[in-house]
Amino acid sequence: MASVGSVTLARIEAAVYRVPADPPVRTAFGTMHDRPAVIVRVEDGAGNHGWGEVFCNWPPPGAEHRARLVAEVLAPLVQGRSFDHPAEVGAWLEQRTRVLVLQCDEPGPFAQAIAGIDGAVWDMAARKAGLPLAVALGGRVAPVPAYASGINPDRPERMAAAKRAEGYGGFKLKIGFGRDRDLANLAAMRAELGADARLMADANQAWTLDEAARIAPDLAPFGLFWLEEPVMADTSLVDWQALASVAPMPLAAGENMRSRAEFAAAIASGAFGVVQPDAIKWGGVTGCAEVGRTVVAAGLNYCPHFLSGGIGLMASAHILAAVGGPGMLEVDANENPLRTLLARPFPVLADGRFVLTDAPGIGVEPDLVGLERSRHSL
Known part of the structure; x- marks a missing residue:
């Protein structure tokens, strides 16, 4: 891992932004009528700065709560402190x-909230060292394969066709809306995309274990690259293993795992072909890079989960580039101005891959002027 040196946290700020979701984003457990984002800015005494993002998709009013956790609880604890390495900040905050x-x-x-601070500290440290985040994490800057995610259940083949025209080679459909509708949507997607396209399905924890065991074999004709969270995330690993034994495709999970021990047990269980930590939901850059390396070393597929704003998306892309392996970057297919306004310049998609630059840190800056009308008070 490249040397990024010590960090001092002189200032930490959090801000909330919201834009309408048009059309709303639908999942098996609820509908998002707006797209929120919580961003974190850290600065040291010399004026070096970095950006992070905090998960806030659910519940709908959760963004303001998380931003206030950063500003009123975590920032006073850590401001003015120095750390020998950016990886120490999150662990210190967890303990405190x-x-x-x-x-x-x-x-x-x-x-x-801690994950957002961790990401911002890593971005600041990498910028200060003049290194892209992927290099600061011990990897290299390389284009990362990307797939279009969050495809809604209403005429999904239309969205898939539009995203294919933009250059995406992988597509993930939201399922869990009833067996007949799910099967019809998958059939329409496969017919539109052809046999060679990577097609995935995300049930968002919609089924019981028995339901998933009955439905998974029915999905075999569609050649799914993976089936994501078919059951509740806290289902026992024994039951996940039982489901994996009857599912004709790899199972995917990880966005709702919340500790190194939980990820280690999941990786060792053999139940999952795809592991998906979310860098703004748990662990930040530090934890997700560690998990990603363990996933790849185990011969599994590390695909970072992400469905929020542009800052976290860029951090996820750099972690994936650093970790390597055959994984793909999740990119929300739905319109979201916060994705591009929070990440200027937004990366180019070429040959199905996001092209990262040699710019230091995550390589982007938020357009604060363009975002001003979307800012919400805490």
């Missing part, structure tokens, strides 16, 4: 806030 997590019973929001 353990009692608060237990007292408030909010492991998720705290993990997400």
Whole structure:
């Protein structure tokens, strides 16, 4: 891993942005009527800065809560402190806030807020060292394969065709809306895309174990590259293994795992062909890079989960480039101005791959002027 040196946190700020979702983004568990983003900016005493992002898709009012966790709880703890390495910041915050997590019973929001700070610190450290984040993480800058995700269940073949025209080679459909509708949508997608396109399906935890065991074999004709979260994320690994034994395609999960131990057990179980940590939901850059390397070393597919704004997307792309392996970058197919406004210049898609540059850090800056009308007060 390249040397990025010590970091001092002189200032930490958080901001919330929202834009309408048109059309709304539908999943088996609910519908997003707007697209929120929580971004974190850190700065050291010399004026070096970095950007991070905090998961806030659900629940709908959760963005402001997470931003205030950053600004009012975490920032006062860490501002003015120095660390020998950016990877130390998240671990220190986890330890210092353990009692608060237990007292408030909010492991998720705290993990997400810490992940946003971790990402911003890594971006700052890489910029200060003059290195792209992928290089700071010990990898190299290389184009990363990308797939179009979040395709809604209403005439999904139209969205798939549009994304194929943009250059995407992989496509993930939202399922879990009833067996007949799911099968019809997958048939329409495969007919539109042809036999060679990578097609994935995400059930968003829609089924019981018995339902998933019955439905998974029915999906075999569509040649799915993976089936994502067919059951609840906290289903026992024994039950995941049982499902994997009857599923004709690899199973994917990870966006709702929340510790190194949980990921290690999942990787060792053999139940998953694809592991998908989300760098703004747990672990930040530090944790997800560690998990990604373990996934690749185990011969599995590391595909970072991501369905939010542009800052986290760029961090995910750099982690994937650093980790390597056959994984693909998840890119939301739905319109979201926050994706591009938070990441200027937005990367070019060429031959189905996002092209990363040699610019330091995550290589982008948010367009704060363009975002101003979408900013919400905390």
